[in-house]
Amino acid sequence: MFELPEKARAIQAEVEQFFTEHVLPANSQWQKEASDGFARPPVEMALRDRAKALGLWNMALPRLTEDEPGMRLSNLEFTGVAEVLGRLEWASRVFNCHAPDVPNMELLQLFATEKQREQWLKPLLEGEMGSAFAMTEPDVASSDPANLETCIERDGEYFILNGRKWFASNAGHEHCELIIAVGVTDPEAPKSQRQSLLLVPRHAPGVDIIRNLPVFDHTSVTNMHTELTFTDVRIPVDQLLGERGAGFSIGQARLGPARLHHCMRAIGECEVLISLMVERSQARSTFGKRIDEYGATQAAISLSRIELDQCRLLVQRAAHLLDTVGNKVARKQISMIKVAVARVYQDIADRAVQIYGAKGVTSDTPAARAFNRARAFRIYDGPDEVHLQTIARLEAADQDLSHVAYYLSGE
Amino acid sequence: MFELPEKARAIQAEVEQFFTEHVLPANSQWQKEASDGFARPPVEMALRDRAKALGLWNMALPRLTEDEPGMRLSNLEFTGVAEVLGRLEWASRVFNCHAPDVPNMELLQLFATEKQREQWLKPLLEGEMGSAFAMTEPDVASSDPANLETCIERDGEYFILNGRKWFASNAGHEHCELIIAVGVTDPEAPKSQRQSLLLVPRHAPGVDIIRNLPVFDHTSVTNMHTELTFTDVRIPVDQLLGERGAGFSIGQARLGPARLHHCMRAIGECEVLISLMVERSQARSTFGKRIDEYGATQAAISLSRIELDQCRLLVQRAAHLLDTVGNKVARKQISMIKVAVARVYQDIADRAVQIYGAKGVTSDTPAARAFNRARAFRIYDGPDEVHLQTIARLEAADQDLSHVAYYLSGE
Amino acid sequence: MFELPEKARAIQAEVEQFFTEHVLPANSQWQKEASDGFARPPVEMALRDRAKALGLWNMALPRLTEDEPGMRLSNLEFTGVAEVLGRLEWASRVFNCHAPDVPNMELLQLFATEKQREQWLKPLLEGEMGSAFAMTEPDVASSDPANLETCIERDGEYFILNGRKWFASNAGHEHCELIIAVGVTDPEAPKSQRQSLLLVPRHAPGVDIIRNLPVFDHTSVTNMHTELTFTDVRIPVDQLLGERGAGFSIGQARLGPARLHHCMRAIGECEVLISLMVERSQARSTFGKRIDEYGATQAAISLSRIELDQCRLLVQRAAHLLDTVGNKVARKQISMIKVAVARVYQDIADRAVQIYGAKGVTSDTPAARAFNRARAFRIYDGPDEVHLQTIARLEAADQDLSHVAYYLSGE
Amino acid sequence: MFELPEKARAIQAEVEQFFTEHVLPANSQWQKEASDGFARPPVEMALRDRAKALGLWNMALPRLTEDEPGMRLSNLEFTGVAEVLGRLEWASRVFNCHAPDVPNMELLQLFATEKQREQWLKPLLEGEMGSAFAMTEPDVASSDPANLETCIERDGEYFILNGRKWFASNAGHEHCELIIAVGVTDPEAPKSQRQSLLLVPRHAPGVDIIRNLPVFDHTSVTNMHTELTFTDVRIPVDQLLGERGAGFSIGQARLGPARLHHCMRAIGECEVLISLMVERSQARSTFGKRIDEYGATQAAISLSRIELDQCRLLVQRAAHLLDTVGNKVARKQISMIKVAVARVYQDIADRAVQIYGAKGVTSDTPAARAFNRARAFRIYDGPDEVHLQTIARLEAADQDLSHVAYYLSGE
Numbered sequence A, B, C, D: 001m002f003e004l005p006e007k008a009r010a011i012q013a014e015v016e017q018f019f020t021e022h023v024l025p026a027n028s029q030w031q032k033e034a035s036d037g038f039a040r041p042p043v044e045m046a047l048r049d050r051a052k053a054l055g056l057w058n059m060a061l062p063r064l065t066e067d068e069p070g071m072r073l074s075n076l077e078f079t080g081v082a083e084v085l086g087r088l089e090w091a092s093r094v095f096n097c098h099a100p101d102v103p104n105m106e107l108l109q110l111f112a113t114e115k116q117r118e119q120w121l122k123p124l125l126e127g128e129m130g131s132a133f134a135m136t137e138p139d140v141a142s143s144d145p146a147n148l149e150t151c152i153e154r155d156g157e158y159f160i161l162n163g164r165k166w167f168a169s170n171a172g173h174e175h176c177e178l179i180i181a182v183g184v185t186d187p188e189a190p191k192s193q194r195q196s197l198l199l200v201p202r203h204a205p206g207v208d209i210i211r212n213l214p215v216f217d218h219t220s221v222t223n224m225h226t227e228l229t230f231t232d233v234r235i236p237v238d239q240l241l242g243e244r245g246a247g248f249s250i251g252q253a254r255l256g257p258a259r260l261h262h263c264m265r266a267i268g269e270c271e272v273l274i275s276l277m278v279e280r281s282q283a284r285s286t287f288g289k290r291i292d293e294y295g296a297t298q299a300a301i302s303l304s305r306i307e308l309d310q311c312r313l314l315v316q317r318a319a320h321l322l323d324t325v326g327n328k329v330a331r332k333q334i335s336m337i338k339v340a341v342a343r344v345y346q347d348i349a350d351r352a353v354q355i356y357g358a359k360g361v362t363s364d365t366p367a368a369r370a371f372n373r374a375r376a377f378r379i380y381d382g383p384d385e386v387h388l389q390t391i392a393r394l395e396a397a398d399q400d401l402s403h404v405a406y407y408l409s410g411e
């Protein structure tokens, strides 16, 4: 009962085989092409075609319909696959299972009009374009969406969009065609009903890419974090996604699966790091002992195993709840996995760096970048502190305190 | 799939109802009787009869046979029950599911001769006597059993037992009749084959109780930690438990389920502590804010929820593995839960103490004693460090390192 | 410059010699007498006379005047002495340097009228009576003094005192004659001016000792934590200590040195624990290695050394600031040492317990009780969280932010 | 007594003024020039001239002689200066107080022949060239110097040098002229007498720069971490530094002050990070509260203040000991500050990143790079684990255990 269901294991095995035979051996080639400036490295493109042909495609979309390309998996079923994909930063793209396209597709599945689906969802499902989600703004504390200042004003049959965003992942990617922008349409409405989502063509006049933000000095062309401005961008009114004023609640909906996928991928990467710690610590010696004989190394590896297994179980349970009781009820679970996994991810990467010594800070191993990605993860998808606040509130609501007095005594 | 099987939930519900209706409301009565010096408080005795009559008895023994009293549950099924029982330190005794009698009964089920079963197992199953397990010695570092010095020498049809033991839980309890003692029968054999187990009547001549050890200043008559000496204790040779020289491996076997049960009970107790944190933090205010509005309190509660849920899942998985692949294969899992749960238990108790302020250090709430019990748990059933060493070794053995090179680069 | 001044070292050496020659060897005798029920063990009384005769007396009172008995030391000078005294829980009493009498004497030195000094300060200085300070109340969150509910009402030439207090250390001690009680005299005044201090004879009618509170199951007759009630206790108006309504600020004043002394004593105790860790880890072996060869043990000892030295330096600096700039300016420092030392104390004690294994949870070593005392220290003298809040506020006030912009860049 | 001596404070103030008036305002200019590819940014060069002219030069060399340029400060005196310089990564260079030139100059002061001093020390003191120290090798675990494989073979009047090194900081810098290389001259000697130091001209034939290593994806031309190979490099025998076979002990000597300086600079940088946390948390709000009102933020700032002050005191004490009792006796202290400061540095940077949110992972603030620099610091100058081992050993040697038995009891 703590194994994934049989179907999920079968697909996981299939993906694992594809990954091991085709993706992993291509890694050094991919790294080379990426550092040569290919935003979509040819080796990745070739593997994409292959994966798509095999139907190993769009596996992260539980709402996939019969006539859409790919394989429909439940959230739980996807966890096993996601873990495999997480082993390499670029593997998810091979299977069209990467952020932010997946959560954007899910938004479109849930809220897009027929016309919008045709225009945006279809090419995304086919992998013919990329997309971005632009909510965070440099000028306000964006972990509270009520602070957002980007404004969307109606002007006849158009909305006029003005504002500055940053960390809109992949908005500046050469493949990106769609930016889903969050802006204020109704400044006088109650806080949670002020915002709306607008489908903004990446190349619309007034959309200006300012810079590709470094994340701990890492900037890549394959995975960008973009600062951009909207200056009087005119968008036809039928490009509003979902209800006017519903931006906040739609945004929330988007976050459930997005967080889940980030967590599962991180777990896959952590498995790689544990293997590397074991391997490296067996390969070198100091002061007459193999590194793996030192208590510190043993604790590093053992605690990583314990914590990672705990995270996987928690995430799988959350996935199962998303499947069965839905996003809203599983909200506490989603916050819980977000906090738990980000911490463990950072700790495991920290240990891997240490066991490698100086090599651990270079890019010769995945440890250094994992360490920084993990650090960023404690901020994106909501800073730790905000989730802890949320969990406490929901926990209090869940508690039945009617019997606690029996546990207490005193004068 | 992250719920216990239906049967297990049904029984858990039944036990929970009994607990809530009968056991919990009797808690203050029990505390009073215990502090009045009753080693077996009358209120507990009465509830025992009632539970036994209902068949809520011996639920922690997966090897229970048809003709033995009680309800056979698998390890996994028992987890849910154990969690309920863990809420009060004395609840397990009501259902004859308490340590060290349960692991001792399991040993007897596995290794006792027909005669030994009749003499010792039967009354234990009926709850007519108590037992103890005496391995640890004050004079040697006993986390390495190879250090043990108690000796068992053959003298015709008898073994002569000499040595000093301590922390033989409940050996000094007025109800105890049997002490399973670990001693060296074969000093020249290879390290792991030197020891044997002997079934020693508590009141045999030469068995002397030295003292009831305080555990962080807590001494009770209901749950004792006994220091004792064996001086020329004569035991008939047919009272050897299992093979001569097999003491080490038998002892190991004993520890799997014992650790599991300790972990599950601790989780139950932690649930109580979380409830108490929620309750208390809603009840008081400082500097114009309710305690539960402070970030520190929220973090305390949220992290406790996250960590506890992670522990429960890990423990349930370990239980499932004990049921399916057995003690030996699940060894890494057992070490993992031991380390994980003891830490979380200590952390949650630490937070509960803090949220209570000065009240938290008194005995008016269960927090103080939980804090100390948790602290002891990081030592008994094997110190953290020893388990971390074991896990690292088993983890390395589990790893397939054939693909790691693909993740590395460098000149 | 990181050594104490020469005079301080000379006195520290003198105290150390007395301690090593007379106090420490008497420890087992003292423990025996204390557990036999002597609130003032004869061996302690004899040593007190001896120390007093040598002038090693009242060393914790920087305001000691020429005609008062004892040796005036500055706060800084006392740090070295306090550390020696901290090695044994009862050593401070030998030199009349123990809490709560010291901070109470200091209060009296600062605020008492001539008559009050004669009546209370003099016998305290001579060590002829004990005292207590009763602020905390069980029914309100007392880390915010504004919550206190005990009331002091004027009735002609008397105040009538009503309320319930707890954790008034040593109020129930057989030697105690004076309870300094905090109560509300002016409920309508601004929050910080509502309270006053009243000098209450321990045996005044209406003063009722309810219980001697266990602190993690430790209750002793030598050092008590008392719950008590005041029921219509009549106290002449000239027994108000300091100004009416000044209770809050006087109470604050009391806390500076009190916290300092607790910190220094804790450091002394931690030194003992480090020695014990070293000693024990050299004395036993597991799995073919001496315990001190394990990385975990080495880290335990090394981190303890690092953290403890850091604490000592911080505390000595705070003492120096108390001497030079005073209580108010040094407020941030006092909060800082409180937080720092309590944590390190708990961590070091935790490590010592672990290295001892099962012995560590008994009372055969000082580790178990130190662990619990440390845990309590995170609550008394103000819970961690409250100090962290205070420090942050004072830190912000201390900051000159005029140049920070130079460190920032961005679009 | 916890202030630096007056002379030290006066010079610190002078440096601080220069820093605030000239260096800090030039920061954005410097950053621009550095990212435009200037290994020695013109703005830095101009400030260097100015500082040198004022005599604010070579302040980190306690052995500076009368006729050498600059200002001789003791280690303790330099701590205050170093902290100011640490605020900006490039500020130390302005005053010729940067690594690795400072420890290399110290080595030359201690061990160079007259001729070597003329050739290498003089231009370094004048700031006319740079230098590097090449010990670490990619192919062996270099935290144990006994593992080193680079070999130095005698061939008549020459040594022939062969080997691969990495992380030889600034060996590849355009200004570097001298590489001090560690290699094995006497493979058959006892472990600690096998190695010697060789003064290798950077541009000698056979010295090949392989790559500029990224440190967490940060590569700069101003501060490089170089991988290089030595292939049959021929060096005259009079270029051996110190005794043949003394490489190990000389290398140890070098590390004392080097570690001290790294620690002091890190403390300076942490002060900047604290200021930034305070500033940022006052500037933004979420959910109706300013960020600095949240308990998590307050704890972040307060703990940073506590830990940083503790580190500063410990480091200053270590500096004082280096000055008074010397490198060898102060060895434990040096290991202690290394471990303590690296951890606190990482923690403070971690908190600063978090408080900035997404901005914290960019290069718009110093937090992200500080976080990574701190992480690397837990490895260079010796990994944490190795220092913890050393400290434990020295601590045990320092302990007088003759009285510990008095603290113990038991049967």
Ligand SMILES: Cc1cc2nc3c(=O)[nH]c(=O)nc-3n(C[C@H](O)[C@H](O)[C@H](O)COP(=O)(O)OP(=O)(O)OC[C@H]3O[C@@H](n4cnc5c(N)ncnc54)[C@H](O)[C@@H]3O)c2cc1C
Binding pocket: A100, A133, A134, A135, A136, A137, A140, A141, A142, A143, A144, A166, A167, A168, A169, A215, A225, A376, A377, A379, A380, A381, A382, A383, A384, A385, A386, A389, B295, D284, D286, D287, D291, D294, D296, D297, D354, D355, D356, D357, D358, D359, D361
């Ligand atoms: C790698 C990466 C990728 C990202 N991708 C995207 C993307 O594709 N699209 C997008 O729109 N955004 C993206 N983001 C932005 C991310 O969603 C935001 O950074 C996040 O929501 C926090 O907002 P903020 O950065 O404005 O931080 P702020 O809101 O300014 O918060 C800063 C800090 O304040 C503190 N704080 C805030 N609230 C509280 C509280 N209640 N209690 C205690 N402390 C608090 C926390 O320490 C927090 O970290 C990405 C970020 C990163 C790093």
Ligand SMILES: Cc1cc2nc3c(=O)[nH]c(=O)nc-3n(C[C@H](O)[C@H](O)[C@H](O)COP(=O)(O)OP(=O)(O)OC[C@H]3O[C@@H](n4cnc5c(N)ncnc54)[C@H](O)[C@@H]3O)c2cc1C
Binding pocket: A295, B100, B133, B134, B135, B136, B137, B140, B141, B142, B143, B144, B166, B167, B168, B169, B215, B225, B376, B377, B379, B380, B381, B382, B383, B384, B385, B386, B389, C284, C286, C287, C291, C294, C295, C296, C297, C354, C355, C356, C357, C358, C359, C361
């Ligand atoms: C509440 C309680 C109940 C108990 N009940 C029983 C019982 O019923 N029957 C029974 O026989 N025993 C019982 N014990 C004893 C328990 O099993 C032992 O305490 C435990 O096995 C450790 O042995 P030790 O105390 O001799 O510690 P030691 O073996 O002396 O170890 C002490 C410490 O040394 C260090 N250490 C040891 N080995 C290593 C290593 N490989 N790496 C790093 N560090 C190491 C650890 O810090 C360890 O904590 C109980 C103990 C307690 C506290």
Ligand SMILES: Cc1cc2nc3c(=O)[nH]c(=O)nc-3n(C[C@H](O)[C@H](O)[C@H](O)COP(=O)(O)OP(=O)(O)OC[C@H]3O[C@@H](n4cnc5c(N)ncnc54)[C@H](O)[C@@H]3O)c2cc1C
Binding pocket: B284, B286, B287, B291, B294, B295, B296, B297, B354, B355, B356, B357, B358, B359, B361, C100, C133, C134, C135, C136, C137, C140, C141, C142, C143, C144, C166, C167, C168, C169, C215, C225, C376, C377, C379, C380, C381, C382, C383, C384, C385, C386, C389, D295
């Ligand atoms: C061993 C011992 C000796 C003592 N001796 C004395 C004595 O001699 N005289 C005397 O008067 N008192 C004494 N005390 C009592 C002590 O001073 C109080 O316990 C302390 O002031 C806290 O008050 P409280 O217990 O009412 O906790 P509460 O005020 O109820 O606080 C409980 C918890 O709430 C949380 N909390 C409160 N405020 C905040 C905040 N601002 N931010 C975040 N969290 C918060 C903290 O977790 C805190 O621990 C002693 C206590 C102990 C344990």
Ligand SMILES: Cc1cc2nc3c(=O)[nH]c(=O)nc-3n(C[C@H](O)[C@H](O)[C@H](O)COP(=O)(O)OP(=O)(O)OC[C@H]3O[C@@H](n4cnc5c(N)ncnc54)[C@H](O)[C@@H]3O)c2cc1C
Binding pocket: A284, A286, A287, A291, A294, A296, A297, A354, A355, A356, A357, A358, A359, A361, C295, D100, D133, D134, D135, D136, D137, D140, D141, D142, D143, D144, D166, D167, D168, D169, D215, D225, D376, D377, D379, D380, D381, D382, D383, D384, D385, D386, D389
């Ligand atoms: C930014 C930076 C600058 C540097 N500058 C220089 C320079 O200028 N010149 C130079 O020569 N070198 C330099 N170094 C290299 C540095 O000195 C080495 O990285 C360091 O000595 C460790 O050696 P290693 O990398 O070979 O690690 P290894 O020796 O392989 O150790 C790797 C890991 O093994 C574990 N380990 C090793 N021994 C033990 C033990 N006894 N107990 C427990 N665990 C252990 C630790 O986790 C350790 O981190 C620099 C490094 C960095 C990151």
